[in-house]
Amino acid sequence: MPSPRLAILIASVVREQRHLRDLTQCELAEAAGVSQAAVARIENGNRTPSITVLEALLAAMGVQLVVGVEPLDAHLDARMDDLAARPIAERIEALALDDLLDRLPDLPPVITGSTAALLQGAPVPVEALEIALRWQDSKLFTSWLENNYGRRWNARWSEWGGLWLEPEEPGEHRWSTTYGEIRATMCDELPETIEVRHGQRSYQVVPLVELELTDARAADLLRRYRDRRPTDAG
Incomplete structure (x- = not known):
């Protein structure tokens, strides 16, 4: 695929x-x-x-395809360099993160994955709001998705739609909505969090050390970023 x-x-x-x-x-x-x-x-x-x-x-359009190669995942290095040069507040605004959080239903807003890493200062690419969601809140979340034109990611066809919205149904826990994409880690109990503040807003996030233990994708990005940071002289 x-x-x-x-x-x-x-x-x-x-x-x-x-x-x-x-x-x-x-x-x-x-x-x-x-x-x-x-x-x-x-x-x-x-x-x-x-x-x-x-x-x-x-x-x-009067152009043609040219095939080339580059070091594996070199695009990630370039993206991280770009993100590192931008203030965190600008990155938050570019994701419309606060607007999406404000529109979610009355759920404990525990942020995880790459989104949590960004809020803790790591210049990692973020493709969607990543949250931890309790199974007991799945019906409330499903109702919100229905009211906000939610579509579930269909990995078989690599497109949105064609699957039931409910998290209990088989499929990736990934949805597109009117206000942006959401990816959820379903759990019985929410993970431990720390509070970080940016501007006038506070966020409950899974700490970096825990992300590296429990989130493979975020851990890979964090290690890649850490390995590329120049060491201090002396």
């Missing part, structure tokens, strides 16, 4: 090239011999196109 990173890169290239030529999705689709819905899915990063379709889209 193609990686989400590749889908995001292709989406960015197709969208950028289309905008440079002032084409609508319908115009590009007609020129490439595909449907507008297919162009929309590709540009949203919900579907990785076949090489044939991708080449048709690019050819319709």
Whole structure:
């Protein structure tokens, strides 16, 4: 299965090239011999196109595909360098994190994963709000998803939708909503947290040491960041 990173890169290239030529999705689709819905899915990063379709889209815009290689996950290093140069407040605002937290139902707002790492100062990429959610609160959360156009991630088809919203149903605990993407770690009891403050707001987050023990993805990012930090001289 193609990686989400590749889908995001292709989406960015197709969208950028289309905008440079002032084409609508319908115009590009007609020129490439595909449907507008297919162009929309590709540009949203919900579907990785076949090489044939991708080449048709690019050819319709007068460009062609060039294949290259780079060190594994080099894009993460570049992203971390960019994030390290930006204030935490700016990164929080870019994610619209506070707005999404304010709109969640009356649940204990325990933040985990890469989102918790960001709030503790680590310049790691954050793709979604990550929270710890108790199983006993799943019905309340499901009701909120229904009221906010929630769609569950369908890993089989690499797209949103086609699955029941309820966390109890099989599938990844990952949803898109009107206000952004949410990923949940379901648990019987919420993990221990610490409080961090930014501006006038406080957040309850899982501490970094615990993330490194319990969250494989966050742990990998934190180790990558730590290994790349220059050591102090002397």
